[in-house]
Amino acid sequence: MKQKPTLKLIAKELDVSVSTVSKALRDSKEIGKETKEKVKAFAKLYNYRPNNIALSLKNRKTQTLGVIIPEIVHHFFTTVISGIESYANEHGYNVIVGLSNESFKKEVINLDTLANGSIDGFIMSVAKETLSIGDYHHLHETIDQGIPIVMFDRVLDNMDCDKVIVDDVRTSQQAVQKLIGNGSKNIGIISTKDYVSVGRLRTEGYLKALEKNQKDVNLSYILKIHDEFSSEDNLEALEDQISDFLSKNKDLDAIFAVNELYAVTAMKVARKLGLDIPHDMQVIGFTDGVLSKHAYPPLTTVSQNGFEMGRTAARLLINRLEKDREEIERFETVIVDTDIIERETTHKSK
Amino acid sequence: MKQKPTLKLIAKELDVSVSTVSKALRDSKEIGKETKEKVKAFAKLYNYRPNNIALSLKNRKTQTLGVIIPEIVHHFFTTVISGIESYANEHGYNVIVGLSNESFKKEVINLDTLANGSIDGFIMSVAKETLSIGDYHHLHETIDQGIPIVMFDRVLDNMDCDKVIVDDVRTSQQAVQKLIGNGSKNIGIISTKDYVSVGRLRTEGYLKALEKNQKDVNLSYILKIHDEFSSEDNLEALEDQISDFLSKNKDLDAIFAVNELYAVTAMKVARKLGLDIPHDMQVIGFTDGVLSKHAYPPLTTVSQNGFEMGRTAARLLINRLEKDREEIERFETVIVDTDIIERETTHKSK
DNA sequence: TGTCAACACGAAAACGTTTGCGGTTCTTCG
DNA sequence: CGAAGAACCGCAAACGTTTTCGTGTTGACA
Known part of the structure; x- marks a missing residue:
């Protein structure tokens, strides 16, 4: 040796x-x-x-990005990481990941241990628990210390940082519009509680679409799933809530779900209730992952372009890091494009 | 600020x-x-x-683990990372991830840039390209430099390092045995090329099961998928190969696939060919991921316990790192247990 | 009052780099 | 032949720690 x-x-x-x-x-x-x-x-x-460490000490730069996400066993987040890694590597940066598991405490710890010199900046998506209790002191503190943060997907409005999002409202509106265009009369939405920004915004898009088409809003058509933590773990709870929802609303002929797990679970439940998809019920999901692609039938879904989001987030962060101290640029919020990927849970558009 | x-x-x-x-x-x-x-x-x-960096320089330890995997958009690898992260965090280590994208060159670069002081040790699964060309100098070199490696899943036999694997042969044999026990006569296997060790070993298990039951081996029942690189990208190629395979072997009444993607793809193709699962054809996959859980019908599969593998790998590595220089312990290969998770693509066992 | 231990603290080296500045030596030119 | 200027190289500081060793001040005790 x-x-x-x-x-x-x-x-x-x-x-x-x-x-x-x-x-x-x-x-x-x-x-x-x-x-x-x-x-x-x-x-x-x-x-x-x-020796990298010696260089880091001398230059007071680590050439390392800290990425903190709620969970890694999740297609959307991993594609984002992929994107981050791709851009970061091209520019000589490494990526160190921290998992919050949707927990506020772990998020704080992660931020804390990495902020002590290990990384130059953060890219993160906020944990559900953090959103739910609304305590953002750790984020403000790290920004105060001069460590830039870039938020993606689940972002906070009043935060001095760059953000990368999709236009949830508009995109959701389009998705629902598509359902309407395909002839659906009674469209339900399966969303999250409102403190999760994406859930709130996508619901907003849903409502807008109805309004644009002069359709009444039926509050019982709106399901807000209660799941504080990692979603893969309590599948039964999810299934129960959705089963309840569908049973109570027999007249639904379309579902818009704010993520793919909700969508495929809805399909599974619908099938158990004897419904044929897309004949009896059309379904559109959000977030194009493996699930959508391989579901039966393959799920029509909104693609968020996670890879692109990752690359963009990394670009914003690295740009800021390599700016001179005093080129205090205003914070940017970039909106990445979405696409609706038509598969087999909606009628073919002519 | x-x-x-x-x-x-x-x-x-x-x-x-x-x-x-x-x-x-x-x-x-x-x-x-x-x-x-x-x-x-x-x-x-x-x-x-x-300041962490200063500490690292002083102590010549970074308290950071380097994890290098072929791709991150992959359920198995992310559960492993989850496990690694969980154990590492409990013991005061951070995790920095590098993606090889199944490319030899990227694997070398990753190893190289991280070995320069950024990390204390590696946990990795070898890229397909590396396996295919059989060049392992980069691995030997880092081990030579005193940086320990722990390999998991795709491991190399003659490498001086700890390893974490499942007993692929035995597990596969059990899976195939189950198919036989359920009455299947003609069982096919969808595997990888032989240089991917897991493919080779699982095929071996398949053969052993046949032998144990005095069944002849029909070579045309063995499909070795040709996919050098990331598998999600060339789905059509995969589908074509499987479609070919099934069409040529109409008498197959069961499939054992060495990963879940192959399994669900086989199901999709089979459905197109008018086969009912599990009535006309039983299917068992390997690697229990989201796909299996949410497939239609839900896939019976072998669970590799990725989380456990991750924790074990981290444990082995950290143990070694915290050993005194001269407690030259022999390298260990730990075999983590697998379970067969019965869902709906096999007949219920009584 | 002189001696010695206990106590409280500081100086400096070390980890591995980079870099401004100062110091030799050699060439070259007036 | 003397001096100026290249050309080449080393010293030392700095990044932020930890730790060994040394030093000065006290207090107790004979």
Whole structure:
């Protein structure tokens, strides 16, 4: 096991000073041609690489992005990470991930332990519990310390940071409009509680679509799922709520669900109730993941373009990081495009 | 924007030396009660936290694990990461992820950039391309440098490192045995090319099961999917190969697939061919993910317990990291248990 | 009053870099 | 031949810690 070579080691071996070695390797013109070559050859031979930690300390930059997400076993979040990683790597940054598991406390801890020099900036999506209790002191504090944050998907309005979102209202409106265009009369929505911004906004889009088409709002057509924490864990609870909902509203002929899990679960329940999809009931989901693609029947869904969101978030963050201290640029909120991917849970548009 | 306080700053403010501050905060008995209290109060007030990077440099430990996986948009890998993160966090470690995208080159780069001081050890699953070309110099080199690696799932036999795997042969044999027990006569397998160890081993288990039951091996019942890279991307290719396979082997009445994507794709194709599942054809997959759970019908599958694998891998790595240099312990290969989760693509066992 | 231990604290080195500045040596020109 | 200027290189500080060792001040005790 050979130890990693350091400048000091090379210096001693070659009988020059540490600074000479450093300068030689960085091709400084202060150093003579011969010495340079000697040093470079030696460095190559021993496969020298500068120690990242030392560099970080010196430069007060770690070239590392902290990504904090509610859960990682989730297609949308992983595509976002993919995007972040892709852009970050292209620009010489690494990515360190923290999982909040939708818990406020874990989110705080994660922010705290990473903010102590380990990372240059954060990219995050806020935990449900945090949204629910509305305590954002940890976010304000890290921003106060000069560590920039970029929020995506689940963002906070009054936060001094860049944001990456989709136009939830407009997109949802389009999705519901599509259902209406396809002839659906009674459209239900399966959403989240209102403190989850995306749930609130998508519901808003749903309402707007109804309004635009002069349709009355039937409050019993609106289901707001109660799930504080990770959703994969309490599937039965989810199924029960949806089952209840569908049984009580037999006249529904279309469902708009604010995520794909709700959508496929709704389909499963509907099937148990003897409904044929899309004949008896059309379904559109939100978030295009594996579930939608491989569901039976394949689910028509709104694609959020997670990869693009990730790349955008990374771009915003890195841009800000590499700005000079005083180019205090205003914070930006970029809206990434969505697409409706038509599969087989809606009627074909002509 | 307040700057992060450092020892130096506190020292100056309180008119004591840096070392005094450091000792006071660590409750050294060298420091007087009064001074201690003064320092601690001040530190608390200004929310002092030691700088991680400085600590890393001093201790030559980063308290960070590098995780390198082929792709992150993949349920199995994310559950493993979840497990790693869970154990790592409990023990004061952070996790930094690198994606190889199944590419040899990216794997090398990732290893290289992280090995320069950023992390204390690696947990990884080898990229398909790496397996296919069989070049492992980068792995040997990092191990040579004293950076321990723990491999999981896709592991290499002759590598000096800890490993975490499932008993692929035995598990697959059990799965196929179940199919046989349920009355299937002609069982096909959808696997990967042999250089992917899990594919090879699971095929071996399949063959063993046939042998144990004195059934002849029909080579045309064995499909080895050709997909060098990320599998989600070329779904059509996958579908074509499977479609071909099923059409040529009309007498198949059961399928064992080495991952869930192959399994659900096979179901989709079978349905197109007019087969009813499980009546005309039983299916068992490997790797219990969202797909299996939400497939139609819900897929009977072998659960690899990714979370457990992750925790185990992290445990092995951290154990080794915290061992004294000279407790040269032999490398360990731990086999985590699997379960067959019966859902609706197989007949109910009585 | 002199001695010694206990106590409280500071100086400095170390981790591995980069970089401004200062110091040699050698060339070259007046 | 003397001096100016290249050309080449080393010193030391800095990033933020921890820790060893040393030092000065007290107090107790003989």
